[in-house]
Amino acid sequence: MHYDLKVWQLAMDLLVDVYAISKTFPDHEKFGLSSQMQRAAVSIPSNIAEGAGRESKPDFLRFLSIARGSLSELETQLLIAQRLGYIGEVGAVRIKIREIFSLLKGLMKSLK
Template sequence: MKVYSFEKLTVWQESKNLVKDIYRLTKDFPSEERFGLISQLRRASVSIASNLAEGTSRKTNKDKARFTTISFSSAMEVLNQLIISKELNFISEKDYILVREKLEKITNMLNALRNSQLK
């Protein structure tokens, strides 16, 4: 089976793991949030990994960097929604800190990747 270039990226692997964390966290959210924060958090977290994957198929480094930037923006969306979820007591302080630390690691890797793509 062929392994695509995005699958080799540590930042993609970390982003994929974040998606699983978000799905686990949101399964205990109130059911009335199914079309609110649950959906938003899940879609934004999937978007981080998806844009990395899509970006690797682009021809120019500038275009690749654009998709890395979109991934970063999705990470900021996830962070915003995590903050709101914590303030609404949908997630514990411990879970919030754990996921926020993972997100910080991902955003640092995204910044490094984008910088290398733009050189």
């Protein structure tokens, strides 16, 4: 099952991190950058789960690719938040993002 996958577990941890980070944003960002970051973070484990639940490798690969795209989107949004001064250093979160990216890449390679 998808919840046995290390990449899904780390993506869930990242989601919790993103929600904690986005709570510190200014109120005017509640429906802006904060919401976008949360949606991207939710998309990552959700797409891993949906792909794992599909009955074909091509479908699983497609959903893993979507998860990887959401991961890249989230990293960009974190950097935007940092540049806007909403958050400080995001090194620890970016390390987690890189690890998830690497695991997704490896999983995709193993399915091809």
